[in-house]
Amino acid sequence: MGSTLRLHVRSLARLPLALLVGACILAGLTLCWGxxxxxxxxxxxxxxxxxIVIARYIQVLASGLAWRAVLDAAIAWWVCPILRWVREAINVLLPVAQVGGDIVGARLLSRRGVKASVATASVLADLLVQVATQLVFSLLGLFLFWSKSGDTRLVLWLAGGVGLLAIGVTGFLAVQRWGGIAWIEERIGGLMMRNGWTMPGGIAGLSGSLRHIHAAPGRLALAAAIHMAIWIFGASEVWIACWFMGHPVDFSAALVVESLSHAARAVFFVIPGGLGIQEGAIVALAAxxxxxxxxxxxxxxxxxxxDIILGILGLAIWQSIELGWLRAGRA
Incomplete structure (x- = not known):
């Protein structure tokens, strides 16, 4: 247990370095091109x-509806969109390697009466659907770019990045569907029993909750359809930016830039917010x-x-929720 904790602490200690690397990449691009x-x-x-802010707001709330689609629990429809906003804010603005927001989201959901293992399973299933649809979206963008560009070397580099994303998605699917979570649950349970510790609520029964979610393909298909629509709609951000800057492009070009820049961010997920990675990918595609x-x-x-505007508001919502529970506990 101690070695695991030390490994986690060392991983967190590397995050400021990753943030510095991303900031240096962004600064370099800015200075290089003026x-x-x-x-x-x-x-x-x-x-x-x-x-652009309104378009992103729509995407965040729709992502919450996709999360609600996989969650089999009696809870108001608006809860998941609000908590999804909090998840996104933490992942984008805080140095948590793109996972801290999801941990907080599962915790906040469990505080609203959803069983901890069900809340955690819903977050994992939602993430699986999200990255799976992102892979499809990236493949679509890669195909469109390949049909437009004559730069074989860049296409191969991009294909390599999408390939890494595909490996990650396959591994994540294997962990959820073919016993990986059950194996982890058993090992943690054995460790807890040997040391007389209490099993964390989000781990106990997690594999069973995931099996229940995956046994409902209709819910997963609905979540996938919502996420796919979100990815495609997200290309409107690039289209709007180009239009208002006086360099209009067709929507297929905006889709390529959106899909492959997101794929680059996913591959380099350790850099908070994909700082510098997103901009570098767009530069590579722009010409x-x-x-x-x-x-x-x-x-x-x-x-x-x-990211900044909605992120700050999302962090404020998170703190408001936490303070409300704190006051209620004191009362």
């Missing part, structure tokens, strides 16, 4: 920034669609504005 030109491109977006590197970096920066 900070002044990039800032002018961002300013040119004007009211388009508000539309094919007649976009300058300055415009490409500006697109990446514009996509970070809703």
């Amino acid at each position: 900070a002044g030109d990039i800032l002018r491109a961002v300013e040119a977006a004007g009211w388009g920034v508000g539309l 094919t669609y007649g976009l300058s590197p300055q415009t490409a970096v500006a697109i990446g920066l514009l996509k970070r504005i809703p």
Whole structure:
């Protein structure tokens, strides 16, 4: 147990370094292509920034509905969208390697009367559906880029990144569907029993809760349809940014940029928020669609504005929930 804790602490200690690496990549791109030109491109977006924030808000709330689709529990429909907002805010703004928000989301859901193992299983199933549909979305973007671009080397690099994403999705599926969670549950249960500790509520019965979710393909299919619609709708952010900056592109180009930049962020998930990775991927893709590197970096920066605005609001909602429970406990 002690060695596991030390490994976890060391992993968290590396997160500031990963954040520094991402910040250096972003700073390098900005200095290389001219900070002044990039800032002018961002300013040119004007009211388009508000539309990008609204588009992201719709995506976050719809993601909550997809989570609610896999959750077989008696709970109000609006709970999962609000908690999904909190999950996204923590994952984007805090150095938690893209998983801390999901842990908090499961905990908050369990505090609303959902059994801890069911809440945890719903988060895991939701994440599986999300990354599986992201893989399909990335393959679609890769196909569209391959049909448009003559840069075989870049296509191969992008295919390699999508391949890594496919390996991750396959492994995640195997853990959930073919006994991986049950094996982990057994090992942790044995450790707890030997030391006289209480089994964590989110672990006890987790494999059974996951089996129950996976035994309802209709719920998973509905969640997958919602997530796929969200991925495609997300390309509107790139389309809006390009339109308002005076460099309009067709929606297929926006879809390629959105899908493959998200794939790059997923591969380099250890860097909080994909800082620098997103912008670098957009720069690599931009020339094919007649976009300058300055415009490409500006697109990446514009996509970070809703990260910040909605992220801060999401963290405020989280703290409001926690303070409400704290006051209720004191009372």
